[in-house]
Amino acid sequence: MLERSHLMVVREVERQGSLTAAAEVLHLTQSALSHTVKKLEQQLGTPVWTREGRSMRLTQAGQYLLGLANRMLPQFELAEARVKQYANGERGTLRIGMECHPCYQWLLKVVSPYLARWPDVDVDVKQRFQFGGIGALFGYDIDVLVTPDPLKKPGLRFEPVFDYEQVLVVAEGHALAHVPYVTPEQLGAEVLITYPVETDRLDIYNQFLTPANVVPKKHKVIETTDIMLQMVASGRGVAALPRWLAEEYADSMPLMPLRLGRKGISKQIFLGTRESDETIDYLAAFVALARESDWSGTRLRS
Structure with a gap:
């Protein structure tokens, strides 16, 4: 049976390039990781990697598992973080992805009053995405995407803000x-x-x-x-x-x-969010604040 731990192994071996380095990151001995890899390949009935000296190259099956890991693991990690925040009485972190380079000045003027109103929410800004901004939103790497070029996709909502x-x-x-x-x-x-x-x-x-x-x-x-x-x-x-x-x-x-x-x-700037996150109060508050901001023609009024 394919388990989450297997996906973590596939992702980390690919990131680190070797079993030795991956074992260290995963806090396992190299022998334990080698045993896990061997057992996984036996269960699947097909090789996941081909060995080239000390390096390992993913097979076609391995590439499929890596794609699955890159899609699924961020969702597990986000779920765990949010449940932990709920357990600790915290609100969490709002992760904003930027596909608009000149929008940083605008973002600063929105984030400042937002942080004042939501002192229990942290803000993190990301600009580089492995699969693009839309992919990062679908993959739960970010919660909000700032973009001038929205793409209508099932499960996503784009709100024009200015x-x-x-x-x-x-x-x-x-x-x-x-x-x-x-x-x-x-x-x-x-x-x-x-x-x-x-x-x-x-x-x-x-x-x-x-x-x-x-x-x-x-x-x-x-x-x-x-x-x-x-x-x-x-x-x-x-x-x-x-x-x-x-x-x-x-x-x-x-x-x-x-x-x-x-x-x-x-042009217009849009904020993209997942429809499934509509009930998250601090995320909805950020979108509302961004839409209410007065640009006075060409500039945002501080």
């Missing part, structure tokens, strides 16, 4: 700084700076450049908003960001936000 306009940000002295709006062709000679996101998920590409068959002269990737806009302000490139964020930085840096196209690019 609207914004995607704009091009240039230095005040840039040749485009005072045009009424930017055309795709005008970016053909520019260095475009973006966050480390696949180009097919960047609005500047899929809603602006690609439909016009235009590519920038060069594409640079920078992880942090501060460094990105320092580069733009110094004339090293241009960037596409939400207008509210561009205007916030323009208060202290020589930057100019410009409309992308005659009609502009309108």
Whole structure:
């Protein structure tokens, strides 16, 4: 019979790359772990690993079990943590996944009053996911997903929390700084700076450049908003960001936000949650607080 402990072994051997390292993490002797592996393969009637020297490679059956472990074990771990919290009179941890790099400034202004109202709830923010944001939500790695690109899936709910306009940000002295709006062709000679996101998920590409068959002269990737806009302000490139964020930085840096196209690019930020978690009070309170936040046009009012 396949047991939870078997899935833990499969996951840990894959993570650590050897029985010796996995045994240490699992607090077992190597001989005990070897016996467990041998017994598991006997019960299943098929090898789970092939041995290559000291390393172990998963077979097709092993790959299936690893996928099962990655889906099921986080749910067991979450269930245990929540039951322990209930037993101790605690509320728990709200795990927020981010698929919106520039939304950290917004998140900080929501988290601050949230923590004040819910002192018995911790907040953890994750940005990197093994199976993407939707997969992390389904796999119980996170409880809330902040995303501009919701996907309708059974069992998930996406709530719009605010609207914004995607704009091009240039230095005040840039040749485009005072045009009424930017055309795709005008970016053909520019260095475009973006966050480390696949180009097919960047609005500047899929809603602006690609439909016009235009590519920038060069594409640079920078992880942090501060460094990105320092580069733009110094004339090293241009960037596409939400207008509210561009205007916030323009208060202290020589930057100019410009409309992308005659009609502009309108976007929304959504919070994704699992429908099964609707009765969790501190999670529902976070979504409600995010929806009630007043952006006053382009900025969140503190």
